[in-house]
Amino acid sequence: MAKLNERLADRLKQLRLERGLPLQELADLSGVSRSTLSRIENGDVSPTADTLSALSAAYHMTISQLLAPVEVPFQPLVRHGEQSEWQDPENGFARRVVSPPSGGLSAEVIRCTLEPYQIIAYAGPSRPGHEHHLVMLEGALTVTLGDEMHPLQAGDCLRYQLYGPSRFQTGVDPATYLMVLV
Amino acid sequence: MAKLNERLADRLKQLRLERGLPLQELADLSGVSRSTLSRIENGDVSPTADTLSALSAAYHMTISQLLAPVEVPFQPLVRHGEQSEWQDPENGFARRVVSPPSGGLSAEVIRCTLEPYQIIAYAGPSRPGHEHHLVMLEGALTVTLGDEMHPLQAGDCLRYQLYGPSRFQTGVDPATYLMVLV
DNA sequence: TCTGTTTTTCCATTATTTGAGAAAAAATCC
DNA sequence: GGATTTTTTCTCAAATAATGGAAAAACAGA
Numbered sequence: 567m568a569k570l571n572e573r574l575a576d577r578l579k580q581l582r583l584e585r586g587l588p589l590q591e592l593a594d595l596s597g598v599s600r601s602t603l604s605r606i607e608n609g610d611v612s613p614t615a616d617t618l619s620a621l622s623a624a625y626h627m628t629i630s631q632l633l634a635p636v637e638v639p640f641q642p643l644v645r646h647g648e649q650s651e652w653q654d655p656e657n658g659f660a661r662r663v664v665s666p667p668s669g670g671l672s673a674e675v676i677r678c679t680l681e682p683y684q685i686i687a688y689a690g691p692s693r694p695g696h697e698h699h700l701v702m703l704e705g706a707l708t709v710t711l712g713d714e715m716h717p718l719q720a721g722d723c724l725r726y727q728l729y730g731p732s733r734f735q736t737g738v739d740p741a742t743y744l745m746v747l748v
Numbered sequence: 749m750a751k752l753n754e755r756l757a758d759r760l761k762q763l764r765l766e767r768g769l770p771l772q773e774l775a776d777l778s779g780v781s782r783s784t785l786s787r788i789e790n791g792d793v794s795p796t797a798d799t800l801s802a803l804s805a806a807y808h809m810t811i812s813q814l815l816a817p818v819e820v821p822f823q824p825l826v827r828h829g830e831q832s833e834w835q836d837p838e839n840g841f842a843r844r845v846v847s848p849p850s851g852g853l854s855a856e857v858i859r860c861t862l863e864p865y866q867i868i869a870y871a872g873p874s875r876p877g878h879e880h881h882l883v884m885l886e887g888a889l890t891v892t893l894g895d896e897m898h899p900l901q902a903g904d905c906l907r908y909q910l911y912g913p914s915r916f917q918t919g920v921d922p923a924t925y926l927m928v929l930v
Numbered sequence: 931t932c933t934g935t936t937t938t939t940c941c942a943t944t945a946t947t948t949g950a951g952a953a954a955a956a957a958t959c960c
Numbered sequence: 961g962g963a964t965t966t967t968t969t970c971t972c973a974a975a976t977a978a979t980g981g982a983a984a985a986a987c988a989g990a
Contacts, residue, residue, distance in 0.1 A: 570798060571798070586836070589969095600949090602947075612799075612946085614947070618797060626845045626849070633811050634810075637812065650808045666809075772937075782939095782979090786939060793976075793977055794976085799978085
């Protein structure tokens with residue numbers, strides 16, 4: 567965890583030097599004091615979310631873009647026991663993060679299980695335009711994207727980019743599928 | 749700037765409730781104390797980068813993914829005077845952020861000016877696979893992607909996804925072009 | 931409604947981060 | 961090389977965040 571500060575420090579110093587800015591000027595731009603900037607860039611403090619926000623604004627970036635290169639690099643092997651799972655008791659919808667998102671990776675894989683006679687409806691995606699690859703493993707599932715219905719069987723693969731509402735519906739059979747999000 | 753805390757607070761509380769986690773359990777998972785979690789989720793403190801890192805790890809997310817929905821929403825109009833510009837005095841390479849990246853937008857636009865007889869070489873992209881659209885406005889420019897050379901004139905448009913090194917080179921004429929990054 | 935339990939909030943203490951200015955270091959110019 | 965300017969780092973006080981424990985609130989089962 568201490569590593570993050572150092573990586574963030576390097577990142578921020580690089581950004582500033584690329585632009586040929588002295589600390590004072592960045593301080594004026596961001597509203598964060600010289601001294602604080604120095605300590606952040608030396609990695610001896612961990613900036614608050616507010617400070618990060620101010621800095622990303624000064625660089626005309628989103629916080630995400632500021633932090634993306636700094637994120638902890640991915641571990642290649644994620645054993646079954648390490649995978650986090652959560653479940654909605656209401657509708658028996660279980661999600662297991664098979665390949666958790668990590669810095670340096672642009673895709674993640676989630677294994678989902680939906681019990682019979684259930685409907686999951688989403689008003690819209692959190693990040694529009696995301697690329698989805700749905701691989702049916704077992705059972706049957708009907709996916710509705712916009713007004714297009716797609717009845718899926720084990721072995722089928724549905725690919726789409728999500729911009730509007732979506733709906734996942736099971737019938738007699740439960741459904742198990744893999745979601746690849748890019 | 750105070751807004752960020754509240755939005756972040758809501759985001760974090762939502763994440764936890766979605767998973768049906770009590771504060772105690774999240775505290776165990778993340779190593780961040782119950783009380784701190786409560787205050788963060790109430791928006792009365794701004795978590796440090798380290799704390800954010802711990803939380804994103806507990807949720808099996810990157811910090812970027814944690815923050816993406818929280819970022820300040822984009823302003824539709826960016827006037828010329830508000831656009832930030834920086835310049836490398838070494839090689840007369842000027843970049844002006846015409847459409848700065850913002851939460852909710854997946855593209856940004858940068859206006860670049862390169863003086864005659866200059867070479868800009870990049871070892872590799874910061875985020876591989878980024879989609880680039882280069883629109884030549886004035887002058888001439890030779891862009892080398894991998895081992896493919898592309899001589900460009902005003903009006904030309906070069907599109908590519910960047911994975912390896914790239915090179916931008918001017919001859920007698922200076923070059924002015926727009927970069928759309930997706 | 932009353933317990934007993936779980937979950938959340940509050941409080942006091944400790945540890946960090948921040949800001950302003952002084953000191954040190956580095957760069958620039960004669 | 962020495963003086964001046966610029967830039968960075970350091971110091972101290974104030975503000976803010978983090979922790980652990982206690983009180984309050986919410987919840988569930990009788």
